[in-house]
Amino acid sequence: MMSVTAMPTTNRSPVLQLNGIRKSFNLGEANETEVLHGIDLTLFPGEFCAVIGPSGSGKSTFLNTIGLLDRPTAGHLRINGVDTTDLNNAQLTDLRGHSIGFVFQYHHLLSAFTALENVVMPMFGDAGLMDEHMQVRGSALLDKVGLTPWLHAKAGHLSGGQQQRVAVARALAMQPTLILADEPTGNLDSKSADSVFELLREVCRDHHTAVLFVTHNPLLSARCDRTIQVVDGLVLA
Amino acid sequence: MKLSAWQPFEWVVAIRFLQEGKVQTTFILIGIAIGVAVIVFMSALLSGMQSNFVNRVLTGQAHVQVFNPKETVRSLYHLDGGQFDWSTRQVPMQRLKSIDQWQYLLRQLNDMPEIKVVSPSVTGSALVVRGETSRAVTVTGVLPEVYFKVISLPDKTVLGQAQINSESILIGTELALDLGLAVGDKLRLSAANGRQLLLTVTGIFDFGNKGANSRYTFIAFRNAQNLFDLAGGVTVIDLVMHDVYQAEIKSREITMLTGLQADSWIKTNEQFFTAVKAQTTANTAIRFFVALSVGFGIASVLVVSVVQRSREIGILRAMGITRGQVLRVFLLQGGLLGLGGSLLGSGIGATALYLWQHYMRNADGSVMFMLSFDRALLLQAMLLATLTGLLSAYAPALRAAKMDPVLAIKG
Numbered sequence: 001m002m003s004v005t006a007m008p009t010t011n012r013s014p015v016l017q018l019n020g021i022r023k024s025f026n027l028g029e030a031n032e033t034e035v036l037h038g039i040d041l042t043l044f045p046g047e048f049c050a051v052i053g054p055s056g057s058g059k060s061t062f063l064n065t066i067g068l069l070d071r072p073t074a075g076h077l078r079i080n081g082v083d084t085t086d087l088n089n090a091q092l093t094d095l096r097g098h099s100i101g102f103v104f105q106y107h108h109l110l111s112a113f114t115a116l117e118n119v120v121m122p123m124f125g126d127a128g129l130m131d132e133h134m135q136v137r138g139s140a141l142l143d144k145v146g147l148t149p150w151l152h153a154k155a156g157h158l159s160g161g162q163q164q165r166v167a168v169a170r171a172l173a174m175q176p177t178l179i180l181a182d183e184p185t186g187n188l189d190s191k192s193a194d195s196v197f198e199l200l201r202e203v204c205r206d207h208h209t210a211v212l213f214v215t216h217n218p219l220l221s222a223r224c225d226r227t228i229q230v231v232d233g234l235v236l237a
Numbered sequence: 238m239k240l241s242a243w244q245p246f247e248w249v250v251a252i253r254f255l256q257e258g259k260v261q262t263t264f265i266l267i268g269i270a271i272g273v274a275v276i277v278f279m280s281a282l283l284s285g286m287q288s289n290f291v292n293r294v295l296t297g298q299a300h301v302q303v304f305n306p307k308e309t310v311r312s313l314y315h316l317d318g319g320q321f322d323w324s325t326r327q328v329p330m331q332r333l334k335s336i337d338q339w340q341y342l343l344r345q346l347n348d349m350p351e352i353k354v355v356s357p358s359v360t361g362s363a364l365v366v367r368g369e370t371s372r373a374v375t376v377t378g379v380l381p382e383v384y385f386k387v388i389s390l391p392d393k394t395v396l397g398q399a400q401i402n403s404e405s406i407l408i409g410t411e412l413a414l415d416l417g418l419a420v421g422d423k424l425r426l427s428a429a430n431g432r433q434l435l436l437t438v439t440g441i442f443d444f445g446n447k448g449a450n451s452r453y454t455f456i457a458f459r460n461a462q463n464l465f466d467l468a469g470g471v472t473v474i475d476l477v478m479h480d481v482y483q484a485e486i487k488s489r490e491i492t493m494l495t496g497l498q499a500d501s502w503i504k505t506n507e508q509f510f511t512a513v514k515a516q517t518t519a520n521t522a523i524r525f526f527v528a529l530s531v532g533f534g535i536a537s538v539l540v541v542s543v544v545q546r547s548r549e550i551g552i553l554r555a556m557g558i559t560r561g562q563v564l565r566v567f568l569l570q571g572g573l574l575g576l577g578g579s580l581l582g583s584g585i586g587a588t589a590l591y592l593w594q595h596y597m598r599n600a601d602g603s604v605m606f607m608l609s610f611d612r613a614l615l616l617q618a619m620l621l622a623t624l625t626g627l628l629s630a631y632a633p634a635l636r637a638a639k640m641d642p643v644l645a646i647k648g
Contacts, residue, residue: 069555069643090559097557104646108552112253122556125246174557 013081015177015210016043016066021075023061023233035061037233038075045177046208048201050221053230059214060182062230066212067180068096080177097126101171101209103200105183108167109155115142115166116151122173141169145199161192168199172207179203179211185220193217247562250553251569258542262574265538269578269626270585272531273618276524277586280614282593283520287513291481294509297444298502299356299387299475300484303346303491305336306498333361335470342495346476351487354477356383359461359470365408365454366425367416374412374454376426377473378461387475390442390455396420397440403457405439409450413441426456428464436460528621532629535574539567539633543640550637551645564638571630572623579622583615 023036035058043049053059064070065077068084071092077084079099084092109118120138124130142151145165150158158166164184171179181200185193197213197220204211213224221227229236255262308329336342339357346355359378364371381401385391390407391399397420399407406426408418418424418438426434436456444450462468478484484501491499503510543550550563 064643067555069646093554093557093559096555102552102555104552106548108548108646110253110549110552112257121553122558124249125553125556125558125562128246130244130246130249170556 012045012208014042014044014078015047015080016041017076017078017081018042018066019076019078021065021072021077023058023065023070024073027073034073035233036065036072039235041228041235043178043210043212045210046204048204048211048213048225050224050227051212051214051230052216052218052221052227057230058233059230061233062235063180063182063212063214066178067100067102068092097122098174099177101174101176101179103164103167103171103179103181103184105186109163109170111154111156114152114154115147115158115162118155118166119169119173122170126174138169138173141172142166144172145169159192161188161195164188164192164196165199168196168203172203172209175207177209179209181211181213183214183216185215185217193220197223246558247565247569250566251573254542254546254566255570255573258545261538261541265534265574266578266581268534269531269574269622270581272527273579273582273622274585274589275527276621277583277614277618278589278593279520279523280618281586281590281611283516284611284614287516290509293445294506295481295502296393297388297446297449298505300478300481301476301488301491301499301501303336303342303474303476303488303495303497303499304472305334306496308332333465333467333472335467335472336474336497339471339474342497343474345494346474346491349487351479351483352476353479354383354386354475356380356387356475356477357458357471358384358473358475359458359465359467360473361428361461361465363429363464364427365412365416366427367418367422370416371427372412372415372451374408374426375452376428376454376456376461376464378456378458378464380458384455384475387477390440393442393444394440395443397438399442400439401455401457402439403460404437405457406436407440407442407455408438409453410441410443411447411451412454413438415451426454426464428466430466432464432466434460434464524621528625531575531578531622532625534629535571535626536629536633538574539571539630540636542570543567543633543637546637547640547645550640551642554640554642555646560638563640564634567634567637568627568630571626571628571634573626574630575622575624575626576619578626579619582622583618586618 018039018041021036021039022034024032024034026032039062051059051062061070065072068077068079079095082095084095087095110121113121116135116138119141120130120134123134123137127134139148139151142148145168147158147162147165147169150162155163155166164187167184171181179200184200185196188196200211200213201223203209213220215221310327310329343355343357346352357380361376363374363376365374379401381390381399385399393399394407395410396413401407406424408424413419416424418441420438420441422438423435424438426436434456442450444453456464462470465472476487478487481502485503488499488501488504491497553563554560
């Protein structure tokens with residue numbers, strides 16, 4: 001079992017701790033496949049970490065497990081010191097909603113809503129009812145990503161780069177301590193990709209948010225604080 | 238639609254999803270609306286037909302009639318052997334006789350709160366003789382002040398006046414034609430016991446029924462008592478109920494209480510009620526199948542919507558939206574489709590009823606029968622459609638709520 005433990009950059013508690021994380025599919029069946037083979041990883045606030053590796057190496061499963069979208073088969077996963085092993089689905093959903101922000105390759109904005117509405121959606125869903133502070137915060141986040149003129153534009157009317165910026169703003173809405181970005185620049189031209197990357201770096205720096213940034217682009221991964229490589233379900237330094 | 242403070246999350250998302258799928262939403266709304274319109278129109282039509290028939294029946298008949306039971310021959314019982322005498326028995330002739338203690342009974346009936354009008358009368362058969370022509374008729378001797386509350390003869394009188402005194406008789410239009418009688422003409426009533434009365438026609442009525450118009454005649458109460466040799470007697474007591482549909486229950490109660498025969502209008506029109514029952518069953522079946530098709534329509538649209546929106550559902554779940562919230566978003570869509578469709582359908586149904594009223598006329602140009610747009614029916618249809626929407630949305634909503642966010646995001 002290979003493991004990588006990041007050197008702490010600050011004295012603060014880790015945002016993410018993985019101890020011996022394993023993930024198998026078709027558990028107990030003849031075609032059982034173990035995708036993650038026991039991963040240890042610690043991530044501290046403000047760390048910007050690139051995740052690289054070939055297709056099919058288990059990067060997405062790795063990210064989904066960290067993002068509490070998938071449960072590990074074995075091992076312990078702690079988010080902000082909370083051991084997720086014994087949490088039920090509702091508790092996992094709550095922890096995910098409040099601690100983790102997602103940015104996906106295909107942005108996945110809600111096409112029926114405007115840029116601002118997409119950004120406030122996590123806060124709106126959490127509170128159940130809309131309040132003015134959410135809209136103020138949503139506007140500020142969109143301003144931060146340079147989309148103030150497009151606040152009320154429908155998501156579908158924005159360019160790919162703009163949509164990904166909205167997705168970044170949405171990921172920040174709940175002030176998460178960890179952002180999981182799964183190839184967020186994969187579908188963008190180099191200029192937009194650079195802009196989104198810089199945006200995430202800025203967020204990481206300004207808010208001390210830890211970022212796991214999956215990319216195939218060696219130029220971008222070279223600009224990260226750390227790089228971890230996922231190969232055949234193992235994490236290599 | 239802007240996000241306002243009072244709008245719950247599920248409501249906003251459900252509305253937006255429906256708005257975004259405009260074509261789907263419009264088609265399913267039209268489908269539901271047609272279904273609801275059919276239910277509204279059919280129900281109003283059937284209830285209109287039924288109440289129209291009830292009204293027609295009850296304008297020419299009492300709700301309950303109380304009279305002596307038919308005379309029967311009792312079997313002889315041998316005290317020694319305990320055996321019945323099985324010898325052949327002849328069915329006796331039914332003599333006209335007065336209800337025993339009828340005045341006491343009248344008071345009893347008047348004290349019953351469910352009964353609105355109690356009217357004693359003397360009814361028997363006689364021959365109407367005019368010149369060389371005669372006709373067999375049913376003669377009813379009535380007290381006009383109460384009997385007119387049972388059957389409104391003044392409203393049915395088409396010639397002359399519904400005036401009943403010791404020298405007058407009211408006859409039907411058919412009898413008048415058969416005997417060539419007009420208001421003011423005299424006729425002779427001859428009973429089987431040989432008694433006769435010479436009376437003047439003061440009014441000619443039309444019951445809307447050829448048989449009734451040729452058979453029924455009305456004379457003064459005391460005249461009938463004399464004609465049928467029933468001095469101080471009464472053969473029938475007519476009752477009017479506050480609730481016409483309580484007539485059968487009340488008639489059974491009266492029979493048990495008095496030993497007299499009491500026939501309700503429900504019993505005497507049994508065939509009509511069989512038809513009503515068949516109509517109601519057919520209507521229920523139509524409602525059921527329409528609701529079923531509406532339900533499947535809503536479910537199929539939402540199933541497609543769940544598949545189409547799987548990525549969005551996945552991302553909502555990833556950002557912390559609970560399974561319950563996703564479930565409610567889709568349930569709400571089903572409920573809203575049902576409610577919206579039923580509102581539209583009620584409008585279409587109301588228009589169809591208006592057009593029916595306006596264009597479907599009797600040969601004489603009068604309204605075929607009045608149809609009412611019952612608010613309760615409207616509410617019932619809306620409730621049914623909304624519930625159907627919610628129920629049919631449940632399976633797709635559950636599917637959406639249980640969706641694995643990882644698979645959903647992958648699409």
